[in-house]
Amino acid sequence: MSAGTEAGRYPQDRVDVTGVTAEGAAWLASAGTYPRRTSAARREERRAAPLVLPCGTVFDVVSAPALFGRRMLDRLWTEGPGSGPVAVHRGRMLLFASPGTAHRLPTLLEWEEWGSPGRTGAVPPLLCHGTGDTVTVPALTVPADSTPEPRGGRGDADALPVARTGSRWVVAPDTPRPWLPGPEVLLWAAVRAARARASATVRISIFPPADQGAKVYDVSRRR
Numbered sequence: 263m264s265a266g267t268e269a270g271r272y273p274q275d276r277v278d279v280t281g282v283t284a285e286g287a288a289w290l291a292s293a294g295t296y297p298r299r300t301s302a303a304r305r306e307e308r309r310a311a312p313l314v315l316p317c318g319t320v321f322d323v324v325s326a327p328a329l330f331g332r333r334m335l336d337r338l339w340t341e342g343p344g345s346g347p348v349a350v351h352r353g354r355m356l357l358f359a360s361p362g363t364a365h366r367l368p369t370l371l372e373w374e375e376w377g378s379p380g381r382t383g384a385v386p387p388l389l390c391h392g393t394g395d396t397v398t399v400p401a402l403t404v405p406a407d408s409t410p411e412p413r414g415g416r417g418d419a420d421a422l423p424v425a426r427t428g429s430r431w432v433v434a435p436d437t438p439r440p441w442l443p444g445p446e447v448l449l450w451a452a453v454r455a456a457r458a459r460a461s462a463t464v465r466i467s468i469f470p471p472a473d474q475g476a477k478v479y480d481v482s483r484r485r
Contacts, residue, residue, distance in 0.1 A: 282402045286347070286435030290399070293320040310401045312351070312429060318393030321346070322364040324357045324448055325389035325397075331355020333455035335432070338443070342451060346442040348433040349400050354389075355432075356399065359442055364392025366445035374449070385452045400429040 282290070293315045317323055326334060331348075332355060338345045346358040359367075367390055391397045443451075 282434045283436040285438045287402050289435050289438055310403055312401055313399050314396050317391045317395045317397055318361055321442055322359045322361055323391040323397045324359050325354045327386055328353050328355050330386050330455055334451040337451045337454040345433055346440050347435040349431050351398060351400055351429045359448060360444045363445045364390035367448055370445055370449045385456045400431050
């Protein structure tokens with residue numbers, strides 16, 4: 263199966279993928295200390311409750327501001343290899359990544375200087391959760407009163423739809439072993455998203471900047 267097929271249905275039908283399959287739930291549960299007990303208990307008793315899972319073994323998670331994360335996600339699907347599972351929780355986009363990404367991605371951003379505050383189009387702070395960290399992810403199912411708003415077209419890239427609960431799956435895990443992007447892929451997506459944001463807000467002039475110290479002469483009366 264291709265990366266896009268394994269990762270979910272985000273680019274095809276442009277709707278929310280809020281339901282986690284049994285295979286996807288088992289994959290999430292495998293990150294816990296007691297995966298069988300976690301899987302059984304959560305699926306049967308607390309399917310509508312968020313999960314707290316450790317990172318670093320089965321997956322890492324890169325947390326981005328919601329709008330910037332949406333730009334990254336769009337780049338991954340329209341220009342790149344697709345994404346792994348992705349969720350929105352408490353106003354941030356959670357992109358599941360391969361183990362080791364949380365350690366490597368900040369180093370790559372620093373080396374490329376894309377995290378520099380003074381750089382135009384810099385990547386905003388990304389929270390990288392890896393070994394020793396835990397992350398809260400949305401429930402396996404969505405409550406009946408939490409109907410997501412419809413997703414806009416490609417022209418509404420910043421119109422991030424959010425379920426009434428504020429926590430939902432954008433690309434739900436639906437296989438026992440979903441494909442996960444590595445640090446290089448997420449670096450590429452973050453840089454593309456930052457450049458797109460900069461180009462949308464900065465007007466580029468073909469004329470060189472004026473020399474503030476140059477003398478100005480009035481030549482309007484010269485013949």
